[in-house]
Amino acid sequence: MVTDKLGLNIRRAIICCKNFHARRCLMYYKWAYPNSELIICPCEVQGINKSNWFKTDKGIERVMGELTRCGSQFKEYIKEFAE
Numbered sequence: 001m002v003t004d005k006l007g008l009n010i011r012r013a014i015i016c017c018k019n020f021h022a023r024r025c026l027m028y029y030k031w032a033y034p035n036s037e038l039i040i041c042p043c044e045v046q047g048i049n050k051s052n053w054f055k056t057d058k059g060i061e062r063v064m065g066e067l068t069r070c071g072s073q074f075k076e077y078i079k080e081f082a083e
Contacts, residue, residue: 001032010033010036011035011036011037012036012037012038012039013029013033013036013037013038013039014039014041015029015038015039015040015041016041016042016043017040017041017042017043018042018043018045019042019043019044019045019048019049019050020045020048020053020062020063020066021042021066022040022042023066023067023070024066024069024070024073024074025040026038026040027070027074028074028077031074031077031078046058046062048062048063
């Protein structure tokens with residue numbers, strides 16, 4: 001990681017991301033920085049939020065796509081670093 005190469009000790013971080021990316025962002029950053037305080041600051045984009053994501057095909061596709069990526073991409077990330 002860039003922060004490791006620069007010798008930075010990340011104690012706290014604010015992560016700004018799209019609201020439907022928030023869970024995956026938190027998973028990755030908690031794994032990468034297990035001893036850091038992480039604050040997720042999700043912003044609403046594309047009119048999709050926690051109150052309406054399930055009411056449109058677009059919202060369902062975005063949110064469920066993120067759920068799928070949480071499992072598949074994180075698994076591959078762990079395998080890569082376990083080698």
